[in-house]
Amino acid sequence: MVSIAHHGHVNPSLGAVRELVARGHRVSYAIPDEGDFVARVRATGAEPRVWESTLPEAGDAPEAWGESRLDLAELFLRDAMQALPQLDALYRDDVPDLVLSDISGWAARVLAHRWDVPYVQFCPNLVPWEGYEDEVGARLAQEMKSSARGRAHYARWDAWLAANGLAGTDPDDFMTHPPRSLVLIPPALQPHADRVDTRRYSFVGACQSDRADQGPWQRPAEAEGKRIALVSLGSNFTKQPGFYRACAAAFDALPDWHLVLQVGRQVTEQELGPIPDNVEVHSWVPQLDVLRQADLFITHAGAGGAQEGLATGTPMLCVPQAADQFGNANLLVLLGVAEQLDTAEATAEALRAAVPRLADDPDVAARCAAERERTAAEDGSSRAADLVEAELPG
Numbered sequence: 288m289v290s291i292a293h294h295g296h297v298n299p300s301l302g303a304v305r306e307l308v309a310r311g312h313r314v315s316y317a318i319p320d321e322g323d324f325v326a327r328v329r330a331t332g333a334e335p336r337v338w339e340s341t342l343p344e345a346g347d348a349p350e351a352w353g354e355s356r357l358d359l360a361e362l363f364l365r366d367a368m369q370a371l372p373q374l375d376a377l378y379r380d381d382v383p384d385l386v387l388s389d390i391s392g393w394a395a396r397v398l399a400h401r402w403d404v405p406y407v408q409f410c411p412n413l414v415p416w417e418g419y420e421d422e423v424g425a426r427l428a429q430e431m432k433s434s435a436r437g438r439a440h441y442a443r444w445d446a447w448l449a450a451n452g453l454a455g456t457d458p459d460d461f462m463t464h465p466p467r468s469l470v471l472i473p474p475a476l477q478p479h480a481d482r483v484d485t486r487r488y489s490f491v492g493a494c495q496s497d498r499a500d501q502g503p504w505q506r507p508a509e510a511e512g513k514r515i516a517l518v519s520l521g522s523n524f525t526k527q528p529g530f531y532r533a534c535a536a537a538f539d540a541l542p543d544w545h546l547v548l549q550v551g552r553q554v555t556e557q558e559l560g561p562i563p564d565n566v567e568v569h570s571w572v573p574q575l576d577v578l579r580q581a582d583l584f585i586t587h588a589g590a591g592g593a594q595e596g597l598a599t600g601t602p603m604l605c606v607p608q609a610a611d612q613f614g615n616a617n618l619l620v621l622l623g624v625a626e627q628l629d630t631a632e633a634t635a636e637a638l639r640a641a642v643p644r645l646a647d648d649p650d651v652a653a654r655c656a657a658e659r660e661r662t663a664a665e666d667g668s669s670r671a672a673d674l675v676e677a678e679l680p681g
Contacts, residue, residue, distance in 0.1 A: 288300060288304055288314060288315070288316040288317065288333065288387040288388065289316075289317040289318075289374065289386070289387070289388040289389065289392040289394070289395035290316070290317070290318055290388065290389040290391065290392065291318075291319065291340055291342055291366070291389065291391045292318055292319040292320075292321040292322060292324045292340065292344065293342075293522070293523070294521070294522050294591065295411060295412075295521070295522075295589055295590060295591045296389040296390070296391060296411060297318070297324055297327065297328075297389075298411075298591055299409060299411040299471040299494055299591060300387075300389060300409045300411075300471075300494075301327065301328075301331055301494075302494040302667065302668030302671075303409070303469075303491075303494055303667075303668045303671035303672055303675065304316060304328075304331045304333050305331040305332060305333075305668065306668045306669055306671070306672040307672050307675060307676075308331060308332035308333055309332070310672060310676070312676075313334075314331075314332070314333040314334070315333060315334040315335075315336050315378075315381075315383070316328040316331075316333040316334065316335055316336065317335075317336045317337075317338055317374055317377060317395075318335055318336075318337065318338075319337065319338060319339060319340040320337045320339075321340075321344050322344070325337065336377045336378075338370060338373040338374060338377065339373065340366055340370065341362075341365060341366045341369055342362060342363070342366050343362075349523065349524050349526060349608075349609070352523070356427070356430075356431065357431055357434075357436065357437055357440060360431070360440060361440055363391060363393070364393075364440065364443065364444060364447075366391075367391075367392075367393040367394045367397075367447075368394075368443075368447055370394040371394040371397060371398070371451075374394055374395065374398055375398060375401075378398070382402050382404070383402075383404060384404060384405075384679055384680055385399075385404055385405045385406075385407065385675065385678060385679050385680075386398060386399035386402075386404060386405070386406045386407070387406075387407050387408075387409060387675065388406070388408055388409070389408070389409055389411070390408060390409070390410050390411070390412070392408070393461070393462070396408070396461070396465065397448075397451045397453070400451065400452060400453060401451060401452065404680070405466075405467070405678040405679070405680070406465065406466060406467070407465075407467045407468070407469060407674070407675055407678055408465040408467065408468045408469070409468075409469055409471055409671075410468050410469065410470045410471060410472075410488070411471045411472065411590055411591065412472060412590040412611050413472065413476065413477050413478060413590075413611060413614070414463075414468060414470055414477065414483060414488045415463050415464065415483075416477075416478065416479040416480075416482040416483045416484075417479075417482045417483070417484060418479075418482060419463075419479075424459060424463070428459050441458060444458035444461075445458065448461065464487070465487075466487070467487065467489075467674075467678060468487060468488045468489070469489050469491050469671050469674055469675070470483075470488050470489060470490045470491065471491065471494050471594075471667065471671075472490075472590050472593075472594055473490065473492070473493065473594065473597065473661075473662070474490050475597065475618060475622055475658070476590065476593055476594065476597075476615055476618055476619075477490070478614065478618070489670075489674055491667045491670040491671045491674065492662075492665030492666065492667035492670055493594065493598050493662045493665045493667045494667035494668045494671060502573055502576075503573065503576050504547070504572055504573050504576045504577045504580070506545075506580060507545070507567065509545075509564070509565075510545035510565070513543055513544055513545040513565070514543060514544050514545070514582040514583070514646065515544070515545050515546075515547065515577070515580055515581045515582055515583075516538065516544055516545070516546050516547070516581060516582065516583040516584070516585065516642070517546075517547045517549070517572070517574070517577045517578060517581045517583070517584050517585065517586075517601075518531070518534045518546065518547070518548045518549060518585040518586075519549040519572070519574060519584075519585075519586055519587070519592065520549075520551065520586075520587040520606070520608055521551075521587050521589045521591075521592060521608075522551060523609075524587060524608035524609050525550060525551025525552070525553050525554065526551075526553040526554060527554070527608075527630065528550075528554045528558040528559060530606065530630060530633055531548060531550050531554060531559055532559055532560060533633055533634055533635045533638060534546065534548060534566075534585065534635075534638060535548060535559060535562060535563055535566045536563075536635035537635040537636075537638035537639040537642070538563065538565060538566055538639075539563035539565070539566070540635075540639055541565075541639060541642060542565060544565060544582075544642070545565050545566075545567075546563075546565060546566040546567070547567055547569070547572060547577055547581075548566055548567065548568045548569070549569050549570070549571060549572050549574070550568060550569070550570060551570060551571075552570055552571075556568045574592070574595060575595050575598075575599070578595055578596065578599040578601050579599050581599070581601050582601070582602070582646050583601065583602055583603075583604065583642060583645060583646050584596045584601045584602070584603045584604070585603075585604045585606065585638070586603050586604070586605055586606070587605070587606060587607055587608045587612050588603070588605040588606075588607045588612045588613075588615040588616040588619060588625075588627075589611075589612055589615070590611060590615060593605075593615045593619060596619075596624070596625075597619075597624065597655075597658040597659070597662060598658075598659065598662040598663075599659060600655040600656050600658060600659030601655065602624060602625065602645040602646060602648075602651050602652070602655055603619055603624060603625040603626075603645075604625065604626055604627075604628065604638070604641050604642075604645060605619055605620070605625050605626065605627045605628070606627075606628050606629070606630055606633050607627070608630065622654065622658070623650065623651065623654040624651060624654050624655050624658060625645075626641055626644065626645060628641065
């Protein structure tokens with residue numbers, strides 16, 4: 288297994304990795320030595336193998352990722368190109384029978400081709416549907432290729448693929464159409480799920496891994512009898528002190544609520560000013576454990592957080608920040624379990640008004656309960672392990 292050191296890429300894979308180890312497979316997990324990811328991999332029973340990434344670390348300022356799709360694409364391509372010799376050296380004398388990777392693992396797919404072994408991708412977000420290229424993909428590719436810099440980017444892709452025995456492979460096809468993909472989000476978060484080729488992309492169900500190593504969240508004594516709300520914008524796009532101040536102010540006027548405010552590593556508690564008595568501030572919390580006790584989730588609607596909100600049956604107020612979060616928020620609203628606010632409109636008054644609309648609506652509660660029951664009936668980690676085993680030689 289190969290992944291970058293970011294929560295939204297690692298967390299969804301850990302349940303399946305743990306299950307494969309439990310079935311007696313020898314699993315290694317190539318991961319950069321950043322944060323606590325090596326320890327979390329080791330906790331699954333897999334063997335961590337460390338490589339160095341050039342990507343911004345989880346929690347770095349958003350500007351580290353650039354300002355455009357091309358900036359982001361160049362970051363990931365450069366990282367894949369420099370990762371390839373590292374991963375090759377790690378496995379040269381211990382070639383695996385099968386290669387797994389996160390969607391960022393382009394070097395892993397190249398190595399699987401080089402070693403002539405099966406390759407399976409874990410996809411923690413949306414996948415292409417039939418007609419995607421005509422409706423979306425071709426336009427995005429044309430935008431990238433409209434500048435000299437974009438054309439040079441594609442030329443680097445072509446040269447890298449050709450140098451590794453994949454001459455003639457279209458880079459966009461290489462990135463979006465792996466030979467086998469296990470989709471780790473529910474169909475409810477997948478646009479046009481009815482048009483996805485399930486022979487290539489299998490929706491395996493919720494893969495909620497054991498998070499015991501993250502520790503529990505304890506309800507403080509002063510919060511007994513109160514309802515719980517969690518605010519989290521994930522781990523990357525968290526530099527929003529004004530938004531956090533608005534959240535604190537909103538719940539200051541809601542004495543029957545207790546707010547757990549996760550602000551990430553880019554904002555300090557001092558930047559927030561006076562903190563109301565019913566608000567606790569952390570740079571990080573064990574999110575899934577909090578959500579199991581929460582009555583409302585104010586979220587950026589990242590794929591991982593959105594799925595955890597569905598799995599725990601928690602109504603969501605979505606404040607998307609970037610990338611697929613806007614699409615996820617739209618789908619959650621259509622599902623009837625969420626509302627959406629733009630960051631600029633997320634004032635204390637707007638946040639406060641949304642709380643009862645979501646938390647006190649019996650129709651929202653019923654839809655959240657149905658999603659929780661659906662998720663509880665799934666065993667995504669076991670299903671994913673079944674499908675990985677089906678790809679093993681013999």
